[in-house]
Amino acid sequence: MLSEKSTATVRATLPAVGAAIGDITELFYGKLFTAHPELIRDLFNRGNQNAGLQKQALAGSIAAFATHLVTHPDTRPDVMLGRIAHKHASLGVTREQYPIVHKYLFEAIAEILGDALTPEVAEAWDEVYWLMAGALTTIEERLYAEQQVTAADVWRPWTVAARVEETADCTTFHLTPADGSPMPAFKPGQYVSVQVELPDGARQIRQYSLSSAPGSPIRSITVKRVHGPAATGPDGEVSNHLHTEVRTGDTLNVSTPYGDLTLQDTTAPLILASAGIGCTPILSMLEHLADTAHTAPVTVLHADRSPADHPLRTDHRALTHKLPDATAHFWYETNTEPGDREGRLDLTDIPVAPGTHAYLCGPLPFMRAAREQLITKGITPADIHYEVFGPDLWLASA
Structure with a gap:
């Protein structure tokens, strides 16, 4: 829950911060990747960064979280937080990365807002950030515990048992654990992250829904190849790599399953x-x-x-x-x-x-x-x- 003092400040400054949040997030990512190039190489989706999609998503989530804190002070936006936490867990995001994000985000806020960022305003938005970060890390650590992994150890080698060309642009990869270990349980609707090493040495990650049922003896993902300008650039680099380079018998690094869109047990239509x-x-x-x-x-x-x-x-x-x-x-x-x-x-x-x-x-x-x-x-x-x-x-x- 946001403190009473910070609630008043955030409510008063939300229009100004909201109007500038796009510029703030753009500057933030520039600072972050300059200081930590390994993050854009091996963690963040380069295609989404180039297209500006991640900036839009971050801006939207910060604005939505802050708005919820001042309009519904006794509750949390758990649906939004859960969705972000599942994505973070599939990437192996760690608690230690949140202070890094905080450093460059608040440097960007200070540059964009200038004199409008008084100590009182900075303190209030700092509280917003750590409330959101604390909620996310709590959910993420619970997700890791449920899958019996740690944040630094979500990846396992899986063998491509077969590949099936479904359409001109879609291929299904049937996967089994490379070491013969039991397959982790999942719920219908969840996804896994797949990490591939590209020609420039980057280890890019994408999420793909499991298209098989939990009771299936194999795990299957169906990957659509991205065409257009993205096919020669970051937007489609992983899907194109999987389509052109990965064959039966190859090994892929695959995360444990996550995702909050899961089929609930119900007798409803x-x-x-x-x-x-x-x-x-x-x-x-x-x-x-x-x-x-x-x-x-x-x-x-x-x-x-x-x-x-x-x-x-x-x-x-x-x-x-x-x-x-x-x-x-x-x-x-x-x-x-x-x-x-x-x-x-x-x-x-x-x-x-x-x-x-x-x-x-x-x-x-x-x-x-x-x-x-x-x-x-x-x-x-x-x-x-x-x-x-x-x-x-x-x-x-x-």
């Missing part, structure tokens, strides 16, 4: 909605529902450019058919086949039962549109759960 490569956590959920003889109604929704671009399309439909009370609706912009729907996701004629829980994964515009339609159909906002691949820009773009 479910909607599982995805677009593009966002279908991967949905496939894990569907397989788990089939494995556990789920009997409640399930509505499966997916949108893509065409049937040929739909990753794991056959599995998506087959797993739906394994459930006794499930239907699938697929939308494609081109080349629709009999039984498919044309265009973008449109729930106008999709029945939604009272008490339905919805899980969404895909590009942010898709999830915003799906969420709005689901709320219009009567689903409670608290029962709509989502996953964003990459920095969570939902708050930053709100």
Whole structure:
């Protein structure tokens, strides 16, 4: 809980800090990576940094956390904190890194705000930072303990048992522990981090959802190759490396599983909605529902450019058919086949039962549109759960 004195100061300065937070975070990252180049080489996503996405996500999370502290002083934004903590845990972030971030963040704040950063203002925002850092480290250390790892030891070598070309741009990698040890447990919808060494020596990390169910004898990730300008630069460097360089029998460094978009045990009706490569956590959920003889109604929704671009399309439909009370609706912009729907996701004629829980994964515009339609159909906002691949820009773009 923020102190009474700091609450008043943060409330008064929030508009000014919020207006400058983009400049603050940009300067912060410049200072941080100049002093610690190993962080941009081996920890932070270089593609997201180049595109400015990480800056937007950090700015959004700081502003949202501070706003919550002054508007809801008796609670914490645990959903936001949990999402960040899961991502940090998948990267092996340590408690010792938070003072480093604090140093360069507050240097950036001082430079951008200038004389407006009085000792009183600095003290109040310092309190905000350490409240957020303390909450995150507590959650992260609990996550490490649950997986029986330490922050410095989240990685294990996994062997590529097989690779399957799903579409022109998507490949599935089936993985098994290289040392034959038991596979760590995970929940349907969670992801792992994959660390690869690139030609320039950088050890870049990306997150990929597990597309297999917890009961599967192997672990599977399906990776979409990033095209466009990113294909020759940092935005697509890991996906392109996996597609072009990694073959059956190769070894990958893979983290223990994390992620807060997990299928909850429920007898409520479910909607599982995805677009593009966002279908991967949905496939894990569907397989788990089939494995556990789920009997409640399930509505499966997916949108893509065409049937040929739909990753794991056959599995998506087959797993739906394994459930006794499930239907699938697929939308494609081109080349629709009999039984498919044309265009973008449109729930106008999709029945939604009272008490339905919805899980969404895909590009942010898709999830915003799906969420709005689901709320219009009567689903409670608290029962709509989502996953964003990459920095969570939902708050930053709100």
